[in-house]
Amino acid sequence: MSFNRELLARNIMNIIDEKNHFNYEIFNSSDLKNKLHDYLIELTHEDKAIDTLIHDNHIIIDKIASNKDITIQEKNAFMNSLIDFKKQYIMPKDV
Numbered sequence: 001m002s003f004n005r006e007l008l009a010r011n012i013m014n015i016i017d018e019k020n021h022f023n024y025e026i027f028n029s030s031d032l033k034n035k036l037h038d039y040l041i042e043l044t045h046e047d048k049a050i051d052t053l054i055h056d057n058h059i060i061i062d063k064i065a066s067n068k069d070i071t072i073q074e075k076n077a078f079m080n081s082l083i084d085f086k087k088q089y090i091m092p093k094d095v
Helices: 005-016 018-028 032-044 047-056 058-065 072-094
Strands: none
Touching (some): 005 032, 005 072, 032 072
């Protein structure tokens, strides 16, 4: 299934940092893996957890970065892993 790249970038930003939703363009580059890593490091400083998140989703991230089609299941799995990461590492810091 084809997902609009901009929509995916907006989804990523809305999940991890809805306060800065207007800054979604950083996730619209072919360097998605590094951009996501660097952004999450700034928010959480959780190196190991971020590396695990990216490793577990590297196939999907690479497909998105290469503008290849991903399935709805791949998209949902990736977005759910971002939601889980947010619940564990970002939301507690907002309190």
